[in-house]
Amino acid sequence: MLLNVDAIHVHYGSAQVLHDVSINVKERELTCIVGRNGAGKTTLLKTIGGFLKPTRGTVTFEGRAISGMRPDKVALLGVKYVFQDKRVFGDLTVRDNMELAAYPIKANVDEAVERLFSISEKMKRLIDSKAKGLSGGERQILLIGRALVGSPKLLLIDEPTEGLAAIVINDIARILMETKGRLSMIVVEQNLAIVSRMADRIYIMKEGNIIREITDEAEIRDPAYIESLL
Amino acid sequence: MLLKKLSNSLTFAVAVIMIGFIVFAYSASVNKVTDFVIFCIYVLGFDVLYGHMGRISFGHTLYLGAGAYGAAMCAKYLVPDPFLAMAVGIGAGAALGLILGPIAVKTKGAAFALINVAFNQIGYFIVLVALAHYTGGEDGVSLDFNSYGFVDFRNVHFLFAFCLASLVAVYWLMHRLYGSAFGAMLLGIKENETRVRFLGYNTQAYKLVAFIISTSVSAFAGSLFVINYGFANPSFMDPARNVEVIFAALIGGPGTEFGAVVGGTAYMVISNYLAKYITRWEMFLGVALLIIAFGFRKGIMGYVRELVDKRIKAGAITK
Amino acid sequence: MLEVIAYGLTIGGILYIVSIGFSLTFGSMKIVNFAHGLVYAVGAYALYALLPVTNGNFVLAAILAILASLPVSYVIEKFVIRRLYGKSIDYAIIASYAVLLIGVDIIKWIWGASPVPLSDPVGVNARFFTMEIPFYRVIIIALSFVIFIALSVFFKKSIIGKIVIAGLADREAVLSLGIDIDKYFAIVFLLGSALASLGGILYGPISTVHPYMGFRIVTLCFAVVIVGGMGNLRGTAIASYVLGMVMAVTAWYWGAAADAMIFAVMAGVLIFRPIEV
Numbered sequence: 001m002l003l004n005v006d007a008i009h010v011h012y013g014s015a016q017v018l019h020d021v022s023i024n025v026k027e028r029e030l031t032c033i034v035g036r037n038g039a040g041k042t043t044l045l046k047t048i049g050g051f052l053k054p055t056r057g058t059v060t061f062e063g064r065a066i067s068g069m070r071p072d073k074v075a076l077l078g079v080k081y082v083f084q085d086k087r088v089f090g091d092l093t094v095r096d097n098m099e100l101a102a103y104p105i106k107a108n109v110d111e112a113v114e115r116l117f118s119i120s121e122k123m124k125r126l127i128d129s130k131a132k133g134l135s136g137g138e139r140q141i142l143l144i145g146r147a148l149v150g151s152p153k154l155l156l157i158d159e160p161t162e163g164l165a166a167i168v169i170n171d172i173a174r175i176l177m178e179t180k181g182r183l184s185m186i187v188v189e190q191n192l193a194i195v196s197r198m199a200d201r202i203y204i205m206k207e208g209n210i211i212r213e214i215t216d217e218a219e220i221r222d223p224a225y226i227e228s229l230l
Numbered sequence: 231m232l233l234k235k236l237s238n239s240l241t242f243a244v245a246v247i248m249i250g251f252i253v254f255a256y257s258a259s260v261n262k263v264t265d266f267v268i269f270c271i272y273v274l275g276f277d278v279l280y281g282h283m284g285r286i287s288f289g290h291t292l293y294l295g296a297g298a299y300g301a302a303m304c305a306k307y308l309v310p311d312p313f314l315a316m317a318v319g320i321g322a323g324a325a326l327g328l329i330l331g332p333i334a335v336k337t338k339g340a341a342f343a344l345i346n347v348a349f350n351q352i353g354y355f356i357v358l359v360a361l362a363h364y365t366g367g368e369d370g371v372s373l374d375f376n377s378y379g380f381v382d383f384r385n386v387h388f389l390f391a392f393c394l395a396s397l398v399a400v401y402w403l404m405h406r407l408y409g410s411a412f413g414a415m416l417l418g419i420k421e422n423e424t425r426v427r428f429l430g431y432n433t434q435a436y437k438l439v440a441f442i443i444s445t446s447v448s449a450f451a452g453s454l455f456v457i458n459y460g461f462a463n464p465s466f467m468d469p470a471r472n473v474e475v476i477f478a479a480l481i482g483g484p485g486t487e488f489g490a491v492v493g494g495t496a497y498m499v500i501s502n503y504l505a506k507y508i509t510r511w512e513m514f515l516g517v518a519l520l521i522i523a524f525g526f527r528k529g530i531m532g533y534v535r536e537l538v539d540k541r542i543k544a545g546a547i548t549k
Numbered sequence: 550m551l552e553v554i555a556y557g558l559t560i561g562g563i564l565y566i567v568s569i570g571f572s573l574t575f576g577s578m579k580i581v582n583f584a585h586g587l588v589y590a591v592g593a594y595a596l597y598a599l600l601p602v603t604n605g606n607f608v609l610a611a612i613l614a615i616l617a618s619l620p621v622s623y624v625i626e627k628f629v630i631r632r633l634y635g636k637s638i639d640y641a642i643i644a645s646y647a648v649l650l651i652g653v654d655i656i657k658w659i660w661g662a663s664p665v666p667l668s669d670p671v672g673v674n675a676r677f678f679t680m681e682i683p684f685y686r687v688i689i690i691a692l693s694f695v696i697f698i699a700l701s702v703f704f705k706k707s708i709i710g711k712i713v714i715a716g717l718a719d720r721e722a723v724l725s726l727g728i729d730i731d732k733y734f735a736i737v738f739l740l741g742s743a744l745a746s747l748g749g750i751l752y753g754p755i756s757t758v759h760p761y762m763g764f765r766i767v768t769l770c771f772a773v774v775i776v777g778g779m780g781n782l783r784g785t786a787i788a789s790y791v792l793g794m795v796m797a798v799t800a801w802y803w804g805a806a807a808d809a810m811i812f813a814v815m816a817g818v819l820i821f822r823p824i825e826v
Contacts, residue, residue, distance in 0.1 A: 049725065051721060051724075070724070070729075071721070071724040071725060072724045072725075072726075072727050072728055072729050072730070073727075075724070075725055075726060075727035076727040080725065080726075081725040082725075083721065083722060083725070087719050087722055088722075089711075089714070089715040089718060089719065089722070090718065091714055091718065092711055092714060092715060096711050099708065099711065100708075100711060100712060100715055100723070100726055100728070101726050103708055103712070103726075103728065104726060104727035104728045105727060146726070284639075286639055286642070286643070288646075333816075333819055333820055339579065339638050339639065340575065340579060340580065340581040340638065340642060341775075343581060343642060344581060344771045344775060345775075345816075345819055347768060347771060348771070348772065348775075348812040348815045348816050348819070349812075349816060351768060351808065351809060351812040352809055352812045352813055352816060354809075355805075355806065355808070355809030355812075356809075359805045359806065359809075360806070360809075469768075470761075470764065473646070473650065476643070480643070510654060510658065512650060512653075512654045513650070513651050513654035513655070513658075515650060516647040516648070516649075516650030516651035516654065517647070517651060519643060519644070519646070519647035519650070520629075520644055520647040520648070520651070522643070523633065523641075523643045523644035523647065524632070524633075524640075524644070
């Protein structure tokens with residue numbers, strides 16, 4: 001078991017947003033978290049990443065308790081977070097973005113850039129452009145490329161296909177599928193077609209609770225079925 | 231039940247102490263005590279913004295000064311009638327609040343603090359230099375107010391009584407204000423403005439009204455100061471003196487009317503009496519501010535309330 | 550007229566040197582650091598105290614004065630800013646104000662409330678076209694340009710600079726890469742403070758060195774930051790020189806109004822471009 005979230009409760013001030021949430025993630029497994037808006041998916045991801053602290057329960061990564069750890073420390077353990085809204089460091093170039101990702105783990109920047117190119121040829125042309133000039137899909141690719149620097153063990157990705165055109169969504173899905181074999185991922189997604197294509201395990205969330213865990217292959221590949229459970 | 235009574239009587243007790251203090255100091259120096267009282271009105275005005283809207287302004291002496299100069303100019307160039315002067319002073323404060331408010335209340339936190347500093351500096355410059363011909367510049371103006379029979383502001387006792395009555399009136403007004411729906415709205419804005427806005431309320435309007443109330447009350451205090459001293463000079467608007475009211479609001483406990491009064495008195499006591507014994511009392515002020523910022527945030531009244539709440543809880547449990 | 554421009558550039562240069570640190574702290578931590586003015590004053594007073602020690606060697610005294618001010622900024626950062634940052638911005642502002650108050654009083658205690666004399670270390674005038682201005686002012690202008698270029702290079706090319714730019718824009722994302730952004734903000738804070746003390750050292754000899762100079766410079770920094778944008782490096786530079794010019798031109802026609810005019814400009818900017826922090 002790579003990651004174990006055990007009965008966590010999370011509060012925003014006095015309001016409770018996560019109730020008794022538990023999930024498990026195995027090595028090299030792609031887990032999807034689905035649910036309507038406000039179900040608590042991003043909150044769960046942020047708690048795992050260290051940006052929020054659970055008021056009860058524990059988060060364990062590779063046997064080590066990380067609940068309440070600072071997000072930068074969590075990242076150094078090999079858990080990388082990819083935020084929603086495709087926020088890149090706009091005033092820096094694409095190369096600079098990769099450089100920042102490589103810096104804290106002392107990875108080789110040129111290697112990281114090469115890896116980015118292998119994920120997407122488009123990046124070769126954009127490597128010295130300011131990141132704020134990139135389109136939504138290009139930003140998402142950059143963010144994933146950034147997160148992959150240093151061979152992390154677990155990626156936490158929040159709504160990667162949101163707001164993207166169909167062609168671009170396919171691109172992103174392809175990248176995620178290619179990455180699947182090398183590390184574990186927890187992906188929050190609203191696009192159920194994509195979820196069905198790539199997930200090994202699905203957790204359904206509703207109003208701050210996990211209401212279903214789907215591991216059966218047939219059920220996973222049936223987006224209509226998943227939708228009916230939301 | 232007994233403890234509930236205790237908490238009310240605690241407030242009552244503190245009130246008695248305060249009144250007692252006033253009576254005692256009265257026998258020492260009426261003028262000084264009148265000063266204390268007026269300053270408390272000023273702090274009450276400031277606390278509308280700080281304690282109840284959560285916005286700290288580093289430029290509130292602008293409004294104190296506006297009230298002072300409004301009253302002074304009225305007395306000098308129109309009629310030296312104290313009531314008219316007060317009205318003009320309050321009007322000046324309200325007018326400034328109306329003009330500057332829409333700009334200021336759009337911001338919060340650091341920006342709010344700074345915008346008010348800018349306005350304060352401009353105002354200070356205007357009374358010190360720009361309109362020095364009318365305001366008397368650095369020396370200010372001295373005034374003589376009319377008297378009508380027993381309504382004689384030159385009589386220190388009458389003046390004191392009037393100011394004390396004003397303080398009680400303002401205090402009561404604030405109490406009603408904070409207990410009303412408007413007060414609840416302000417608290418809501420302080421805690422989470424976005425949420426209140428999403429509920430459909432025009433938070434900008436509420437903030438503006440609160441701002442104008444704050445500036446008007448502060449201006450009222452300014453006009454009272456002028457009547458008490460018999461002169462007005464730029465020190466009323468001095469930006470450096472903002473620390474006085476901020477300190478008073480903090481030490482008394484922001485957010486409660488009683489805290490404002492306690493804080494105002496505390497500051498006046500410190501600046502008047504402590505200054506006699508500790509020459510480096512400004513440093514003491516700075517250190518006190520630091521301590522408050524680090525630990526003693528709720529001020530005296532907050533601390534008292536906490537103590538009382540704890541007692542009540544302990545009492546309830548042992549039942 | 551040329552003199553006015555030169556004076557404007559001098560003031561602008563000083564404003565820039567001092568405001569950069571203030572702007573960065575504001576942009577990175579959203580804190581109005583009043584204590585920034587204290588480091589400025591400490592720089593000037595340290596210079597005054599060290600000149601006799603270095604036998605009048607201005608450059609040496611200046612370097613030592615900057616070094617002397619570093620512990621002050623370190624203490625402020627570690628015990629005040631860092632403690633309160635993230636927990637409560639309002640109280641951080643009050644605390645920094647309190648530090649300035651205490652510092653000013655200590656200065657008054659040691660050196661008295663009257664201004665102390667510091668004079669132009671060069672003392673010679675330079676000739677540019679038709680005007681004659683003190684060579685010292687030329688040095689200040691040149692130095693401010695050099696610092697501007699150095700900072701631009703630093704923020705564009707060095708990794709620390711890039712981290713700070715990224716952190717100013719998106720703090721969480723920087724954390725998610727495994728970078729302890731607060732450590733870098735602290736480094737930048739110290740850099741900004743060192744520049745503030747440099748500003749005090751440079752401006753001291755051509756202005757009045759008195760205990761309350763810290764208050765004055767901080768309020769001017771406010772104006773620069775509001776006009777130029779918080780945490781916006783290029784904006785801070787432009788605003789500094791523009792406001793410096795405004796001050797010089799205003800002083801030419803109506804000496805006492807120079808400071809107030811800055812605030813009028815600041816208020817004007819706020820009316821047409823209201824900020825939401």
